Amino acid sequence: MLTIKDLRVAVNGKEILKGIDLEVNPGEVHAVMGPNGSGKSTLAYVLAGRPGYEVLGGEVIYEGRNLLEMDPEERAWEGIFLAFQYPVEVPGVNNMYFLKAAVNAKRKHQGLPELDAMDFLKLAREKIRLVHMREDLLKRNVNEGFSGGEKKRNEIFQMAMLEPKLGILDETDSGLDIDALKTVAEGVNTLRDGRRSFIVVTHYQRLLDYIVPDHVHVLAHGRIVKSGDRSLALELEEQGYAWVEEAAGA
Amino acid sequence: MSTAVANLDHYVAAFEEAAGRLPGAGMPWLDAFRRQGLAAFERLGFPSTRQEEWKYTSVRAIERERFALATETCAGLVEDDLGEARMEGLEAHRFVFLNGRHAPQLSRPGKLPTGVTALPLAEALGMCPDRVEALVGRRVAVEENGFTALNAAWFTDGLFLEVEPGVELVHPVHVLHVTVGRDEPDAHHLRHLIHLGEGARAVVIEHYIALGEGVYLNNVVDELVLQPHAHLRHYKLVQEGLQGRHIAAIDTHQLGGSHYRSHNVCLGGALTRNEIRADLDAEYAECELFGLYVTDGRQHVDNHTRVDHRKPHGTSHEFYKGVLAGRSRGVFNGVVYVHPGAQKTDAQQANHNLLLSREAEIDTKPQLEIYADDVKCSHGATVGQLDEQQLFYLRSRGIPEATAAGMLTYGFAHDLVEHMGLEPVRRLIEELLVRKLPHAAELQGVG
Ligand SMILES: Nc1ncnc2c1ncn2[C@@H]1O[C@H](COP(=O)(O)OP(=O)(O)O)[C@@H](O)[C@H]1O
Numbered sequence: 001m002l003t004i005k006d007l008r009v010a011v012n013g014k015e016i017l018k019g020i021d022l023e024v025n026p027g028e029v030h031a032v033m034g035p036n037g038s039g040k041s042t043l044a045y046v047l048a049g050r051p052g053y054e055v056l057g058g059e060v061i062y063e064g065r066n067l068l069e070m071d072p073e074e075r076a077w078e079g080i081f082l083a084f085q086y087p088v089e090v091p092g093v094n095n096m097y098f099l100k101a102a103v104n105a106k107r108k109h110q111g112l113p114e115l116d117a118m119d120f121l122k123l124a125r126e127k128i129r130l131v132h133m134r135e136d137l138l139k140r141n142v143n144e145g146f147s148g149g150e151k152k153r154n155e156i157f158q159m160a161m162l163e164p165k166l167g168i169l170d171e172t173d174s175g176l177d178i179d180a181l182k183t184v185a186e187g188v189n190t191l192r193d194g195r196r197s198f199i200v201v202t203h204y205q206r207l208l209d210y211i212v213p214d215h216v217h218v219l220a221h222g223r224i225v226k227s228g229d230r231s232l233a234l235e236l237e238e239q240g241y242a243w244v245e246e247a248a249g250a
Numbered sequence: 251m252s253t254a255v256a257n258l259d260h261y262v263a264a265f266e267e268a269a270g271r272l273p274g275a276g277m278p279w280l281d282a283f284r285r286q287g288l289a290a291f292e293r294l295g296f297p298s299t300r301q302e303e304w305k306y307t308s309v310r311a312i313e314r315e316r317f318a319l320a321t322e323t324c325a326g327l328v329e330d331d332l333g334e335a336r337m338e339g340l341e342a343h344r345f346v347f348l349n350g351r352h353a354p355q356l357s358r359p360g361k362l363p364t365g366v367t368a369l370p371l372a373e374a375l376g377m378c379p380d381r382v383e384a385l386v387g388r389r390v391a392v393e394e395n396g397f398t399a400l401n402a403a404w405f406t407d408g409l410f411l412e413v414e415p416g417v418e419l420v421h422p423v424h425v426l427h428v429t430v431g432r433d434e435p436d437a438h439h440l441r442h443l444i445h446l447g448e449g450a451r452a453v454v455i456e457h458y459i460a461l462g463e464g465v466y467l468n469n470v471v472d473e474l475v476l477q478p479h480a481h482l483r484h485y486k487l488v489q490e491g492l493q494g495r496h497i498a499a500i501d502t503h504q505l506g507g508s509h510y511r512s513h514n515v516c517l518g519g520a521l522t523r524n525e526i527r528a529d530l531d532a533e534y535a536e537c538e539l540f541g542l543y544v545t546d547g548r549q550h551v552d553n554h555t556r557v558d559h560r561k562p563h564g565t566s567h568e569f570y571k572g573v574l575a576g577r578s579r580g581v582f583n584g585v586v587y588v589h590p591g592a593q594k595t596d597a598q599q600a601n602h603n604l605l606l607s608r609e610a611e612i613d614t615k616p617q618l619e620i621y622a623d624d625v626k627c628s629h630g631a632t633v634g635q636l637d638e639q640q641l642f643y644l645r646s647r648g649i650p651e652a653t654a655a656g657m658l659t660y661g662f663a664h665d666l667v668e669h670m671g672l673e674p675v676r677r678l679i680e681e682l683l684v685r686k687l688p689h690a691a692e693l694q695g696v697g
């Protein structure tokens with residue numbers, strides 16, 4: 001589904017990703033772990049198409065296409081979804097209107113009829129229960145005045161609405177209490193259907209107790225320094241990231 | 251310079267020719283007032299960019315024209331021609347003026363409550379000249395500038411509204427000025443006089459539209475008086491035509507505990523200049539000034555505001571926003587002046603601008619002048635572009651870039667529309683806003 005080969009990326013002239021290789025097959029969950037500043041968010045942003053990232057080398061193939069040539073909106077239509085580490089507040093734009101526009105843009109691209117207000121609301125009510133989000137948040141402006149937890153739930157809610165093929169979760173767990181964490185994980189697990197894939201970026205292994213990964217990768221200084229199965233996450237939990245830094249030769 | 255002088259002579263000659271036919275002609279006080287206006291205009295001419303108050307706004311395009319005073323009425327216009335300007339669902343006392351003259355066939359004054367006088371000014375001059383005299387020239391000095399002087403000499407019509415103490419005018423007064431484009435450039439000099447007695451309440455919608463193309467000038471003076479505890483909501487919506495120019499001076503005299511709220515929305519016109527002043531002349535007076543300007547092409551919008559806090563416990567909240575596209579230009583100049591002794595003043599002022607193109611420009615200057623020590627004042631101004639992060643967030647959800655830009659722009663402007671209590675006005679403005687923004691087509695149903 002997704003193949004990243006020797007991807008090198010610079011931000012503001014500074015090389016951040018220094019040769020990433022990653023292969024994600026349908027239905028797999030990959031965890032990407034690593035210390036702060038190792039480039040996890042950069043990787044997530046590059047996959048989602050955030051402008052301002054300079055690709056110095058390598059390639060990203062998504063379902064047979066060169067992902068890096070696609071606009072962010074096109075990636076979304078083709079099934080990529082990024083749950084932001086810091087969901088953006090958008091004053092003056094109503095959450096419901098925003099999401100309806102997003103859902104319908106994707107449907108249009110798929111050649112499906114647009115959802116009218118009634119059908120949309122029905123769908124939204126169904127999905128919002130999945131993440132135990134307060135329904136009145138739909139009427140507010142996008143993320144404006146939401147608590148940290150509400151913002152993260154809103155991300156997962158959007159993901160449930162847009163039903164991506166590849167969900168990228170960037171530290172969705174950070175700042176969540178244990179109950180919220182479980183809810184978010186439940187939401188993600190409900191979306192696991194054997195074909196949908198996830199890249200779960202996290203700093204702590206705690207989330208992986210609830211979203212069980214097939215593969216775990218450790219990112220340090222812009223490189224994947226180690227890959228393994230679930231036990232690697234536990235190992236990291238015990239030993240901390242110091243050895244990783246050494247392994248990366250910092 | 252020589253054209254300008256020749257054009258000054260044109261106005262003087264035209265005045266001599268028309269003076270006898272102006273509304274109220276023959277009343278000594280009014281004749282004298284008009285003469286005073288003409289003399290002031292001869293002396294002042296049009297403002298120049300060398301004057302501080304007009305530094306960023308050139309009126310050369312006005313100076314170059316020889317505007318005639320529209321004399322013919324546009325017969326044949328029917329209610330349907332007003333279109334959406336009637337504001338669907340609006341129950342109002344409607345007064346329509348065509349090229350500066352009252353058009354009775356289009357007006358729907360309706361039944362006014364006892365204690366309310368609402369009349370076209372030209373009629374009021376016939377029916378209650380003393381009450382008109384008591385208000386004319388009290389707030390806006392004839393000599394303030396060339397435009398106020400011209401208005402004094404030439405004003406033909408407008409709204410005269412008096413509400414007696416304690417009376418509430420439940421339905422708004424909708425003053426709709428329609429300019430029908432003509433081959434020759436013409437100027438309309440309009441004057442609105444509003445007096446609310448103690449504790450009286452009213453809502454006034456001052457609205458300008460154009461039908462067809464044509465070069466014209468609307469030169470407006472508003473003189474408003476709010477007696478103690480009176481309450482006025484004043485909507486002003488400028489949708490002048492592509493070649494329309496709009497110059498206005500609005501001055502409100504506020505007595506104790508009175509409340510004035512202005513919603514000033516500038517969308518159309520080649521040039522719009524508003525001079526808006528609130529004079530808080532007694533304790534506990536309160537004013538709220540909301541403004542929104544959305545410009546594109548080569549439009550120019552200039553809002554000059556001034557709030558005078560003269561007595562203690564006054565409150566003023568001012569909030570202006572601008573969205574500028576194309577090669578358009580905006581000017582915001584807001585003075586808050588706290589006079590000595592005006593303790594416990596609470597004054598806030600903010601002006602935020604969104605530039606949608608490299609060629610668009612804004613000059614913003616908030617000014618606080620404080621001569622009292624126990625006050626709470628704040629002000630601020632910002633100029634920015636669309637937020638990259640917000641744009642990316644929307645696009646990452648599959649919203650096309652153009653739509654995302656439109657949504658953000660609409661969102662930026664919308665909080666000024668939100669404040670509007672009058673639903674039909676708000677709906678029309680929302681609709682106009684969507685239409686005016688880039689990518690309007692993708693924004694259906696945004697409100
Ligand atoms: N816009 C930027 N300009 C310059 N440096 C940046 C920018 N964004 C991120 N970086 C740098 O890139 C590195 C990786 O950041 P990030 O991908 O956010 O790490 P992580 O998500 O793993 O904490 C950090 O050193 C950070 O300072």
Ligand SMILES: [Mg+2]
Nearest residue numbers: 040041085171
């Ligand atoms: Mg990060």
